[in-house]
């Protein structure tokens with residue numbers, strides 16, 4: 401799909417009406433086609449030689465996440481230890497991309513990841529609902545950045561988006577991006593609440609036009625989280641956005657991804673949709689709280705021919 405960007409981007413994003421014209425002018429998503437394509441790619445089998453690479457890549461792109469009300473500094477410390485050394489018995493296992501926590505736990509993660517390339521990501525902007533004043537969302541973002549977050553995962557205001565108040569969503573993302581300073585901004589669309597693939601495409605473009613470094617599917621707190629067809633639509637959007645603007649934006653499916661088989665399906669989807677430029681932690685992440693152990697088990701099975709069993713690894 402080629403999307404012609406309006407020649408005067410500032411004008412095209414300057415009002416609700418202009419944004420609506422642009423976003424509703426995007427080609428509609430062929431729902432049946434997107435679902436069939438995602439299902440077809442999900443059946444691709446990976447040969448043994450490529451499987452080790454795929455498992456290691458899946459580990460390298462994980463945002464190892466804990467986002468529970470009952471999170472404690474001890475749990476985050478343990479998660480950081482796991483991020484640094486996923487399998488203490490096997491130093492060849494790569495480290496994950498990032499550890500993702502609530503803002504108040506950023507200092508703990510920062511301290512326990514010091515000296516490593518592992519990023520500290522923090523949700524912000526009244527995650528997961530996004531229901532707060534803009535002032536509060538900006539303060540939330542600034543707090544997390546001041547505490548040392550390298551990456552901010554913000555949620556969009558789905559109520560405003562679904563009511564067609566596109567400019568409000570656009571300006572809010574812009575303001576949060578400003579508050580991020582040097583931290584990278586991931587914009588969570590919460591696709592399970594957007595109702596249609598067309599809305600997923602529109603929200604993806606809106607977030608990218610507003611300055612998102614990454615677009616992310618879900619908070620993990622809403623029933624329908626990451627799916628292959630939704631991620632396909634988002635991967636098409638980043639591919640087309642780069643073709644139109646020259647700027648590359650990353651993609652992060654998150655929520656409900658728990659098995660190595662699923663993770664590899666996402667990697668195949670990335671390769672076949674956006675292309676191999678995206679097969680790197682700089683451009684693709686998987687947000688997951690309970691995926692790493694299955695990747696470690698499958699990796700060990702590949703190396704030794706037998707499973708170590710889930711008790712062998714520390715809890716995700």
Ligand SMILES: O=C[C@H](O)COP(=O)(O)O
Nearest residue numbers: 620654655656687688689
């Ligand atoms: O951003 C990441 C998600 O909250 C993780 O969801 P999950 O617990 O279903 O893996």
